[in-house]
Amino acid sequence: MLTGLIKQGIISEQQSTAIAESNLIEILFDLYQAAVLSGAAIHLSHRPLPTNLLPPVSTSVSASRVFQQAQQLWQTWQESELTDWSPNLAPVIWDNDALRQQMSFLAYHNLTMLVDGDRTLRDIAIQLKQPLVPLTRSLMPYVQKGIMGLTAVKDWGSDRSFKFTQSGASSANSPGGIAQNPIASTHPLVAYIEDSRFDSVAMNQIVTQAGYQFVNIQDPIEALPILLEQKPSLIFLDLLMPVTNGYEVCTQIRRISAFKDTPVIIVTGKDGIVDRVRAKLVGSSDFIAKPIEPGKVLSVLKTYLSAR
Template identity: 30%
Template structure:
């Protein structure tokens, strides 16, 4: 029997034993300085977490199942993630289905670490953290069948990871594009350019997979050739600050809402006015630019939060203008959305290679335009770049 099969069987047996004995306590898995903990009550799983990137794991689960949720400080007690979920469900800030998704996502990542590392030592500690009085909290606990289902997913993910020969890599590491290659023309013209904002040492492979909404195997396999060439380094990075130690947010007194500025570059005043009629009622300030050449000074002064740009204009085309703006430091990270009636695959590909963030057919559907603008502005405000995933092909997790 392979080491992978042994680890899976031992994990399944341990979890089944806890369930059958209706045990209450903590199962600790240790590997050097890192520890993972699975909390149980009456044989049902409460939560699974670990010291390695604990806050990042929580943030990924929140982003996946309830991205609009903003948590205050969690109540005291461990695991604080579960305490916060239980409190949020009670206050109807989070749905039960969302809370269960968060619990299962964290469990899957912890079990992936377990089945991929047969050398992990295990220790059981009988600790009473819940009682039958905690009716709401107990309604979120996972049954043995649910835990087994998550374990099977973690095992399949690890088998696929091995099949792709990624065993020497850790999804907890951060890919970093070598500094001397960040302006390299070959990199800029490759699919890697769409991911360059994430190759800065701030995101792990798990983080990037979450933002891209792709399996971590897909993301890692896509980056592997660049790692093997030495263009990308994989390095350890620290966890994010623990939200339990952060002071509660302070609301500014009588603060005036900031209206994001959106520049609309099109030689047709009819088009810019039509865009303004969609954006201004939604609370945006619209900067209309009919002549892109003379309007560059206006762009530099106004520093818009997002740019909508036509492709076909007198004197300059949108591809060249987009490429020029991307070479200007203040616009390197500004979302640029191409609006044009030229909707062919060649046009889209050329737009991406010119540095465009996205592409909409003209005339755009008002709701589609507003949704796209909101998504990019939200990502900019949070400091999180958006991922253009069209360069990747989805991969099924193989059995």
């Protein structure tokens, strides 16, 4: 690919070398991290290809420079107490209000424009033209406080890959605005009917890290047929959505015999006694208030799915 771009005059040989070396540094960094986390020993070596195997126009890199820069980056990463965190993880915002209160307006604006659960730490560092390590360190206090999270991004070639777009959650291979995380089918499936991208990403992170499968249904109008097809073991249901609301959807769910005993948890920012009573009247099993937080979600999962 790089040789083709050089031939077309789109990039220079110097730019091609910089791109190749940057990619190799990232690969070596990931190998160092994987070896440390798995406790395996790693010994890397290289040798040049014979000239007769090289294309007429090729990219030449300095192996010693690549090895040295990868080792330096990994050492700095470790010294910054980031050993357990991969730069291939994507930041997500769990509590917008708390983040807004702890950042300047400009910093908050720039961050929220890029943090979508799809761009990795490396991607955001490039977009902001900031070094990777300082950027990651600046975000870690928010991760430790539960204001932000870090989630894995599926490879583009994955059959079950998903991305969260600005209009909501959508899956490359799932209709109806569904985003799924593939976990072994023996694990209970948790559904979340929610049109908010940020809340969907937060719920996805918590549920999948707890070991459950996850499906997000963005459009409440399409919820029933998708629920019948997926047959989740537990349903989280947002209260305020366009076109309809959680009370109406919950009523429709309870009319289906297959979901008579399925836990349905209303999720909302309105946490008044009237809302709780009305949620019970339409057949909800429980009620949790936003923001989406690990403690609240895990408590529900333990209560309703531990015996399943």
